Each structure stands twice: as C-alpha cells, then as structure tokens.
Amino acid sequence: MLHRRIYQFLLIYALGLAGLLAIKYAVGLSDYVIPGATALWRTAGEVIGRYSGDVLDTLGVAVVGQVVSVLLALTIGILGRRTTWFGSFIKVAAYNVQAYPIVAIAPIIFILLGDGFLSRLLIAAMICYFPLLLAVVGIMSEPVPAVEHFYRQTGRMRWQLEVKIRAFENLSKLTTVIAGSATLAMAGTIVAEFIAAGAGIGYSIRIALYQSDLAKILVALFMIGITLSVYQGLLEWLGQVVKRVWAR
Amino acid sequence: MRKHYRKGAVAVYVTLAAVFLWWDMASAAEQKVAYRLKWLINMSTVGDILADSMGFFKQAGLAVELKAGGPERDAVRELELGYADFGVASADQVIQAAAKGAPVVVVAQLFQVNPLQWIYFKDKVHLASPADLKGKRIGVTFGKNDEIIMRTLLARAGIADDQVRLASVRLDYTPFYKRQVDLWPVYANTQGVEIGRKLSQAGEPVGFLNPGDCGVRFVANSVVTSERMIAEHPELVRRFVAALLQGWRAALDPANTETAIAHVQRHDPDTPRDILKAQLEATRPLIQPPAGAAVGWIDTPAWEQTEQIMLTHKQIPRPVNVTRRLRPVKE
Incomplete structure (x- = not known):
C-alpha cells in the first residue's frame, strides 16, 4: 500500500512536470516563468536539505493537529450521535462553522497567538477537524440494528458499547476518513505557514514566491507530496493493523 | 402607407449601421494596451491614475487597461505570457528575470528614491x-x-x-x-x-x-515591457511612455493636488482625504528627477549598484549586465 501511494504520487508529479515543461518549450518561455529541467535539478540540489527539514517541521505540526482534531471530532461526534436537541445542535453548529473560510479567520489567530507553533497547530486542527466531525457524527448516528437489538433487549446496552459497535461496523470508513484527513491537516499547516508563520515548508514557499522562484516552489511541492504519500500510506497500514487486531 | 413603413425601416437601418460603424471606428482608433501595476492602487500609483483619468492615454490614441498589482502579481511574468503589454516592476525583479533569460526591458524609472x-x-x-x-x-x-x-x-x-x-x-x-x-x-x-x-x-x-x-541606492518601481514590444511596436511604446510620464508630471504639479487626491480616492476610498494629501506630498520628492533630468529618468549607476548588491548577496548567480536592459524612451 505504501509503495503504491509513493509511485502513484511520483507518476502524478512527473506528468504535471512534463506538462509544464511541454508548455515552456512549446511557447518558448524563459526560466523565469517556468524553470527548465537543468534549473530545476540545480535548485533541488541547493534546497533539498533545507526543505526536508522544513517539510518535517510542517509534518510534525500537522500530525499533532490531526491527532487533536481526531480526538475532538470523536468526542463531539459521540456526544452528538443521539437524536436529542443537543445532538442536532452539534450537527447544525458543525455545518455552520464549516462555512467560514479558515484563511479569513487565520489573520485573527496570528494577531492573537503570534506566529509560533500554537497558531499553526490551531489552524491545522481547524481545517482538518470539521470534515472529520461530520464523518464521525454520520457514523455514530447510524444504528447497527442487527447487533444493537440484542443488547437492548437484554438490557446490557451502555453508551461505551454502542460506540464500540458502531465504530467496529464502520472501521473501514473511519480509517479512510482519518487517512484522508492527513491531507487536510498538512494543507492547513501549510496555509498557516504561508499566511504568517515564520517556519515550515509553507513559509519557505512564501519566500520562494517573493523571489519569483518557481523552481523552489516545484521542489517544495515534490517534498510535500512525497512526505504526505508516506504518511498516508502509514496511516492506512495502521488502519489495517487495528482492523486485524480488533477482528480477533 | 406600406411605402412609408418601408422608408422608415430603411432609415432606421441606415442610422443604426452608421452608429455601429462610427463606434467601431472610434474603438479601433484607440489601441488597446494592458498595463499591470506593481501593487494595489494607492498614492504610489498616482501618476498612472492621472495619465488615465486626465485623458493623456486617450489623447495618445490608447485604451489602457490599468490592472492593479498585488503580492501574487508579477508584471514581468505577465509580459512574457502576453497578459500585459507594459508593467511596473522593481529593479530586483527585473534583474532576477534577466538572470533567468526573460526578455524584459526598462523604459522608464518612476521612483528616483526608493520609498x-x-x-x-x-x-x-x-x-x-x-x-x-x-x-x-x-x-x-x-x-x-x-x-x-x-x-x-x-x-x-x-x-x-x-x-x-x-x-x-x-x-x-x-x-x-x-x-x-x-x-x-x-x-x-x-x-x-x-x-x-x-x-x-x-x-x-x-x-x-x-x-x-x-549610500544604498536600490532602484524601486520602473516601467517595463518586452524586447519584442520595443522591436515590433516602437511607436506604441513611445506613445505609451509619453502619456504615462505626462500623468506623473501632472502628479508633481501642486496645481493638480485636488484632482490627484480625488482620482486616487476613487480607488482607495478607505484612506481619509488628509492622509491622501500627506501621502501625495511624501510621494512627490521620491518621483522628482535630479536637476536637468526629466520625470522617468533612468538612474544607470543606481541600477548598476542594485545588480552589484544582488550579486554580492547571491540573489543572482552571475552578472546580467543590467544596463543593456535599460532603454529610455524619447518622448
């Protein structure tokens, strides 16, 4: 699974790059607009070490942000699973708050919390949290009558058991959603860094943009893509392990 | 009765055709030009605004589309991609682009002092x-x-x-x-x-x-175009630069203070009038050329120094001989 993720990414990246180079040579654009293969290779050699550190820094924040948002989404999703007033309030709130674009809220966060770790973490968690919450609320609100009926009839149903049954029945869905949310956490962290932070790969992309250096941006995109592919592959593998262990 | 209708219809057709023909000729007489600014429209673009609003572009037979700039806009790139015919760029942008083979040339230098x-x-x-x-x-x-x-x-x-x-x-x-x-x-x-x-x-x-x-003279906003534009449409370049610099001269004239503020405020309504006035007064000395030189004068030694600074700080891998990119236009 991991190697499939990686080669699929490499294929997409190579196709995108080939498209750009085809436009460059067909239209006769300079290296300033689209860098040539040599310029790209040279730039990669110059910045790959620094960008590796930056992308790992971003990944670190994204992972913590994702863990926070998964825990939060599970908590709120479990609380909001019931067809009570509170449950419906949670769902409505989740839908409404999701309507606010994070980039509009981000500057306020940076003004209040500064440009350090906390702002990046909060924005990453916010971007990743809402889709996760919607998925968790959906999964947890859906009864599994075939199994739950027995426990209800015998009076042994407790909320912990209900959550376990629904989570187990939808384990594939949950692991897919969590693996998918890694992309959102990473994108959230990069957006935060791009807007105002002073570290991470998003910050490096912003500097490259100031310098009109598309070669650096392409290298950064490669680093982000490959790191994210590995991380998502690991999450999917972890999901399979959990499934196997739980099925025993 | 029918004859009268027919005559009336013919008269309407002829009038409409004449109006469309006149409209077409009028718009064809004005050459369309896209001009990408470096930043959002504010007092730093006052001369560009006046060249348009005081009708200098129109008098030169140009229909200029003033495009506001911003952090994600790059006039040099847009010149090469054909989205703009002229643009405003700082010296470091020009030098970096030249180092990467972009066919960009400088036709006028707007700011004599970097703001x-x-x-x-x-x-x-x-x-x-x-x-x-x-x-x-x-x-x-x-x-x-x-x-x-x-x-x-x-x-x-x-x-x-x-x-x-x-x-x-x-x-x-x-x-x-x-x-x-x-x-x-x-x-x-x-x-x-x-x-x-x-x-x-x-x-x-x-x-x-x-x-x-x-003693650190790092050149700021300058007017740029492509090598191709200079080679293929020298007359258009001359007319554009002349009209644009007329706008900047108008901005320097104290008699146009109120006009300049009114026109800039249309694009920048959030800045109070008294601030705009102070901004205009602060902008004028930055545009003013040295004695004996005209508005838009290109300060060659300052460009050379800018290139040297960029070379020292490894912003460019090798000299680009930027003076070859400076093509002052005679009005």
Whole structure:
C-alpha cells in the first residue's frame, strides 16, 4: 500500500512536470516563468536539505493537529450521535462553522497567538477537524440494528458499547476518513505557514514566491507530496493493523 | 402607407449601421494596451491614475487597461505570457528575470528614491549613523528586497549578522507597536505617512531610516515591457511612455493636488482625504528627477549598484549586465 501511494504520487508529479515543461518549450518561455529541467535539478540540489527539514517541521505540526482534531471530532461526534436537541445542535453548529473560510479567520489567530507553533497547530486542527466531525457524527448516528437489538433487549446496552459497535461496523470508513484527513491537516499547516508563520515548508514557499522562484516552489511541492504519500500510506497500514487486531 | 413603413425601416437601418460603424471606428482608433501595476492602487500609483483619468492615454490614441498589482502579481511574468503589454516592476525583479533569460526591458524609472524605509520610535532608537544599528532588533521580510537592502546597509556599516537580530515581518504591526522590534520596514510615502501620523498624534514621534541616505541606492518601481514590444511596436511604446510620464508630471504639479487626491480616492476610498494629501506630498520628492533630468529618468549607476548588491548577496548567480536592459524612451 505504501509503495503504491509513493509511485502513484511520483507518476502524478512527473506528468504535471512534463506538462509544464511541454508548455515552456512549446511557447518558448524563459526560466523565469517556468524553470527548465537543468534549473530545476540545480535548485533541488541547493534546497533539498533545507526543505526536508522544513517539510518535517510542517509534518510534525500537522500530525499533532490531526491527532487533536481526531480526538475532538470523536468526542463531539459521540456526544452528538443521539437524536436529542443537543445532538442536532452539534450537527447544525458543525455545518455552520464549516462555512467560514479558515484563511479569513487565520489573520485573527496570528494577531492573537503570534506566529509560533500554537497558531499553526490551531489552524491545522481547524481545517482538518470539521470534515472529520461530520464523518464521525454520520457514523455514530447510524444504528447497527442487527447487533444493537440484542443488547437492548437484554438490557446490557451502555453508551461505551454502542460506540464500540458502531465504530467496529464502520472501521473501514473511519480509517479512510482519518487517512484522508492527513491531507487536510498538512494543507492547513501549510496555509498557516504561508499566511504568517515564520517556519515550515509553507513559509519557505512564501519566500520562494517573493523571489519569483518557481523552481523552489516545484521542489517544495515534490517534498510535500512525497512526505504526505508516506504518511498516508502509514496511516492506512495502521488502519489495517487495528482492523486485524480488533477482528480477533 | 406600406411605402412609408418601408422608408422608415430603411432609415432606421441606415442610422443604426452608421452608429455601429462610427463606434467601431472610434474603438479601433484607440489601441488597446494592458498595463499591470506593481501593487494595489494607492498614492504610489498616482501618476498612472492621472495619465488615465486626465485623458493623456486617450489623447495618445490608447485604451489602457490599468490592472492593479498585488503580492501574487508579477508584471514581468505577465509580459512574457502576453497578459500585459507594459508593467511596473522593481529593479530586483527585473534583474532576477534577466538572470533567468526573460526578455524584459526598462523604459522608464518612476521612483528616483526608493520609498522602502524603516520606521522607528525616536524616544527608543537613536540613529546618528548606520553603525547605531548594532544591537537592534530589525524587521525584514525574509526573501524580499528589504532583507537584501538591510543586509547591505549592515555590511557597509561593518555590522556582522550576530550583532543585530533580524525579525520576520508579518501582516500586522503589533511587534513594532509593542516595541518588541526596533525598526520596521514601511513604504515611507504610504504606510509610513499613515502610521507616522497615528503615532505622532499619540505622542510617540517616529523617525525614518532611508537606506539611500546611507549610500544604498536600490532602484524601486520602473516601467517595463518586452524586447519584442520595443522591436515590433516602437511607436506604441513611445506613445505609451509619453502619456504615462505626462500623468506623473501632472502628479508633481501642486496645481493638480485636488484632482490627484480625488482620482486616487476613487480607488482607495478607505484612506481619509488628509492622509491622501500627506501621502501625495511624501510621494512627490521620491518621483522628482535630479536637476536637468526629466520625470522617468533612468538612474544607470543606481541600477548598476542594485545588480552589484544582488550579486554580492547571491540573489543572482552571475552578472546580467543590467544596463543593456535599460532603454529610455524619447518622448
């Protein structure tokens, strides 16, 4: 699974790059607009070490942000699973708050919390949290009558058991959603860094943009893509392990 | 009766055809030109606005589309892609583009003095010479030209990297207002006026560090076009530059103060009138050419120095001989 993720990414990246180079040579654009293969290779050699550190820094924040948002989404999703007033309030709130674009809220966060770790973490968690919450609320609100009926009839149903049954029945869905949310956490962290932070790969992309250096941006995109592919592959593998262990 | 209808219909057709023909000829007479500015429309673009609103472009037979710039806009790139015919770019953009083979040329230099300066609280920072920067916490936008300018200033003053603290500049000025950063980069004719006035009114007088006063002449906004445009449409280039510089001359004329403010305010309605007036007064000396030179004069030694600075700071891998890209246009 991991190697499939990686080669699929490499294929997409190579196709995108080939498209750009085809436009460059067909239209006769300079290296300033689209860098040539040599310029790209040279730039990669110059910045790959620094960008590796930056992308790992971003990944670190994204992972913590994702863990926070998964825990939060599970908590709120479990609380909001019931067809009570509170449950419906949670769902409505989740839908409404999701309507606010994070980039509009981000500057306020940076003004209040500064440009350090906390702002990046909060924005990453916010971007990743809402889709996760919607998925968790959906999964947890859906009864599994075939199994739950027995426990209800015998009076042994407790909320912990209900959550376990629904989570187990939808384990594939949950692991897919969590693996998918890694992309959102990473994108959230990069957006935060791009807007105002002073570290991470998003910050490096912003500097490259100031310098009109598309070669650096392409290298950064490669680093982000490959790191994210590995991380998502690991999450999917972890999901399979959990499934196997739980099925025993 | 039917004959009358027929005659009436023919008359309507003929009139409509004449109107469309006239309309077509009128618009064909004006040559369409796309002009990409460097930044959003504010007092730094006053001459560009006046060239359009006072009808100088129209008189030159040009229908110019003024396109506001911004951080994500790059006039040099748009010239090459054909989205713009002319644009405004800073010298570092031009030199970087030239180093990568972009066919960009400079036809006029709008700012004779770079408006990029550093604001500081006079009661906290005492700057008699650049050597006084030692030990200060200085705001720079890492990767942008203000970082290069400040590093050059520090190097010339003999201040090593570890003798100052460079702080990353962000969207808001809070670190400066809280006095966590001693010097903060601003455009002296726009942000500098607004912030300076607010702080002075609050009893906190501010000063400005102008790198130009310390011998660092890093060229700012200039008008650029492509090699191809110059070669294939020299007459269009001449007409455009002449009309544009007429706009900038009008901006320098005190008689046009009210007109200039009114036209800029249409695009920048959030800035109060008195601030716009102060901004205009701060902009004029930056545009004013030296004695004997005309508005739009290209300061060749300053361009050479800019290239040298970029070379020293490894912003370009090798010399680009930027003077070959300077093509002043005779009006």
